Every structure is written in C-alpha cells, then in structure tokens.
Amino acid sequence: MAPKPTPQDQTLIDSWLDAIWIEKGLSDATLSSYRTDLELFARWGAVHKVSLDRVSGGDLRQYLAFRLQEQQLSARSTARFLSCSRSFYAWLLRESRIKQDPTALIESPKQRRTLPKSLTERDVERLLAAPDIGDPLGLRDRTMLEILYACGLRVSELTHLVLSDVNLRQGVVRVLGKGSKERLIPLGDEAANWLQRYAREARPLLLQSPSDVLFPSKRGSRMTRQTFWHRIKHWALVAGIEKDLSPHTLRHAFATHLINHGADLRVVQLLLGHSDLSTTQIYTHVAIERMKNLHAEHHPRA
Template sequence: MSGETPSSKKAAPPRRRGEAAAERRSRVLALPPASAGDAAAIAGFLDRLWAESGLSRASLDSYRRDLDGLARWLATRGGELATLQRGDLFDYLEWRGRHGYAARSNARLLSALRAFYGQRVRLGLRPDDPTALLAPPKLGRSLPKALSESEVEALLQAPAIDTPTGLRDRAMLELMYATGLRVSELVNLDAAAVNLRQGVLRVRGKGSRERLVPMGEEAQHWLETYLRDARPALAGGRPLPALFLTSGGEPPSRQQFWTVVKKLAAVAGIDPDRVSPHGLRHSFATHLLNHGADLRALQMLLGHSSLSTTQIYTYVAREGLKRLHAAHHPRA
C-alpha cells in the first residue's frame, strides 16, 4: 500500500507449534513418493515389529511417518533405505535442522531407524547398521505444564451444560482431570468400560495394557448426568459402543477434543496456548502429589510402565513449592 513504510508494517505473528508442524509435514509431502521397494520394506518392518513387540497403532504410525519421510527425501537423490549410508543420514539430519525439526523429533527418528536397520541386520538383509555409531541428540528435561487448581476449576465450569454437547464436554473434562487419562484413552472409552456402581473405569492404555481407575464422586456425578440427559440424544436411539459421542453419533477424535479444550480455555479466561488435553493429565498428577499422593500409586493411576516416567512430576511439584516459598516467606 502507498505510504506504508517497512517500520509501519505490522510484524507477522509468531507461528504456533501446530502451525510449524503442519508446515513441516506439507514440506515432506511435497517430496516425491517413496520408491516401491522402500514402501514394501517399511510395510514388512512394521508387520514384523507389531508381531514381535505388540506396539500400539499410534507408535507404528509414528515409525511409518518417520521412515516414509526419510524415504521420500532419499528419492530426491536417487537413493533408497536399503542402500542408505551414514553420510546420507548426516545430510538428512542437516536438512531437518534447516527446516525447523526439534531435537526431540530427531531423537524419535533415530529410534525408528535403529529399529528398522537392526531388524534388517538380524534378517540378513544388510551386513551393517548405518545408525550404529550415531549419538542421539541431547534432550533437555521437559517439565510437564500443569494448570493451577483455580484454573482447572474455571476450565471445568466453562462448558454450557444446557446442550447435549456442552454436557458431554463437561463430563469429559471432569473425567480426564479426575482420572489422569491420556486423551487417546478418553476418546476411545467404551460405555461398557464404565462401572458406576463401583465408581471405576476399565482403561486400555499403551501396549493394550488394562488398568482400573477410580473416578471420584464429582466426575461420576457428571458422567451419570451425561449418560442420562445427553448421550441418548447424541446416539439418536442407536446402541452405539463408544462412551462419548459427537452430534453425528461418532466418537470424537483427539483433534476434535483438542479444539474443544482450546475454545473452553478462552471462555474460562485462560490463554489457550497454555492449555491442552494432555495438560489436564499433567494437572491431575501434579495436584495429587501436591496433596500428598504416593508416587507408586500415581504410577498405577497414570498407567506408566516405569516409575522413572512418573518421577518427572516430583520436579514439577518441587518447583511449585519453591515459587510458593519465594512469594510468601519473609526471608525468601
């Protein structure tokens, strides 16, 4: 526009993490497709990996995306996964660095590649593993981001419970905060997994491991209200297995629930960038520890296979105590 100087132009807003990830995915999709040989090798690897380890569908999909991304990049150089050398891998990591991939993403890629080439070496399809001497990137400790108890309370109050979908959202939020479920566990719950008489859920978590999780009185109240007053309307009289339903009678996806949580955060007066469905799981764990919960019991509730995974929440609780001391102690 005339009269507009560079200094008067508005700076472009910073890209959010989701937008940057979408841009990286589109960049990979713009590459030529993987060769037929690579596509077959990836499919065979995933089939054998599932048979050997029983990995979840989400983990297998993650491995597939990482291997397909490398295969697509190799196709631009006339190469394939079967003939990849360590130098090719260094070049690919350098390309990813220039296009904004984080260290954690590269660490996940290397994990997939080690599994892929380790399997090929065991099957005699390759004499060497090009990832053998490659050190993973150093990852800083990433502390879970939990909401305060007052913020969680405001978020729980945000849905408009005079509509079937609003009542569903309230029940989902209450249940997630009361149980610490993963978002995938929440949206995939079956109605048959709910035992209202005993007040527990039967949850199928990572690796298809099942656990029983207590709901608590408040979450149970909202779940009973949803089942009585909202779910029949959403199901349209059909005997559908999913516990939570959209207005179309389908179970909500993780992305749909993510969008709902962001909108409700804005209604509650909380910065949506600070809130995510997984943040409610972090809040559940942190608040339990703050109120004296046992770490081993928390591990069972969260469905962690290793106690070391649960211990990260002790750092979050400790940092909260430090801030409380600094804010209120006269000699802090």
C-alpha cells in the same frame, strides 16, 4: 522436489511397520509418524543413490546434518527419528537383510528438558465449572472434563470409552492404553456422580441410534480427538483461562496435583499407564518448580 522412496525402500518400510504393529500394537498415530520419518529418509537416500538397506553410519550422520542445517528440525524430532531408525535397523538385522547396524555408534542429540504445561487447582475448578450443564452437550463436556481430570486419561482413551468400560458399582473405569495395555483407574465419587447424571439426562438425547459409545458427538457417533480438543479450548475461553490448553493439560494437572498432595510416584505411574518410571518423574520437577514459585512469591527474604 525430492523423488519418492524407491519401490524397494517402500516395501521395507511397509514390512517393518506391519511387523511392529503385530509385535507391539502401536497406535495409528505412532505408526504414521514412523512412516513419515523413514519415507523422508528414503527420499533423501534416493537423491544420494543409497537405499535404506545399504545405509552406512556415515550416510546416517550426513542425513542428520541435513535435517539440522537445511531443514532446521528440532532435537526432539531428530531423537524420535533415531528411535524409529534403531528399531527399523534392528529388525533388518534380525531378518538378516543387513550385516551391520548403521545406528550402532550414533548418539541421540541432547534435549532440553521441558516441563509439561499444567493448571493450578483453582484453574481446574474454573474449567470444570465452565460448561452449561443445562444443555446436553454441555453436560457431556462437563462429565468428560471431570473424568479426564479424575482419571488422568489420554484424550484418545477418553473418546474410545464404551459403556462396558465403566463399572459404577466398583467405581472404576477400564482403559485400553498404548500398546493395548489395559489398566483399571478409580473414578472418584465426584466423577462417578457426574457420569450417572450424564447417562440419565444427556446421553439418551445425543444418541441417534443404539450405540455403546459412552460420549457420542452431536451426530451420535464417536467423538474425534480433534473435536474434543476444540471443545476444551472453547471452555477454557469461557472460564477466562488464558493458557494454551490441550486435553493433555488436564492429564498433566492430574499427575502434578497427585504428587503435590503426597501420592507415591509408582502409583502415579500405574494410573497414567507409563511403562517407564522415568517418564513419570517429570512431574516431580513440576511440583518442585511450583514450590519454588510459591517460595519466591510469599517468603519475605526470597
């Protein structure tokens, strides 16, 4: 078994994570993945007698080859590790703990562009209609699905909503996204109507004590991301949707359907909370693929 990171390396990792948490307000999940990447690198370094602040470009290339050949990690995983490493060594350089950045001449691996999984508009309608709205949990789930699709939220943004985040009079929901960036998103009449009904009929029955959590679990506390993932998979089975769904699938459907109906790409970028337009541009490729499939299916000479 590979040794643990040395105390010196562990201190460097902890200090860097504290620094970027303060500077960038990264999520716990992102910080955890960065910690894992660097600790695995530090373990490899301990075997090869090289500490993180003494790594050369050659050492880094050797580790990348080890990841590829022996651990068989994907190009996407390696790209994430390099992104993490670049930020880590830029910080070490800025703090005058190293004199040269070992990542400076390392190129990220080429990644195959993968289109996000989405749903047709008909599939979305079937999914939204699946929950039993006569049951408080079913009405809660229906409302959560409606808001997820109407607003294109990340699942963590949805489960962290509190009462004060929703303004039904103005028809908007306030979301605190990645990097603690706040954005306002229109609810739409349909989602607003379901939210009013849920707040009136189901939420009081789910709460076991006073709370500002908008969508409590059946125990009355804030729902976890994993719980909602299981709920959406359950309703997909009920709806007869065979695709492997995740809460992110409805976010992809939100963006794809907006673009299919002529929405401006920059508007979609703002609604999704993307800091870079290139992240949003993937949905234009999804729309193009959809048009190709429709052409191939219906054109007599396709």
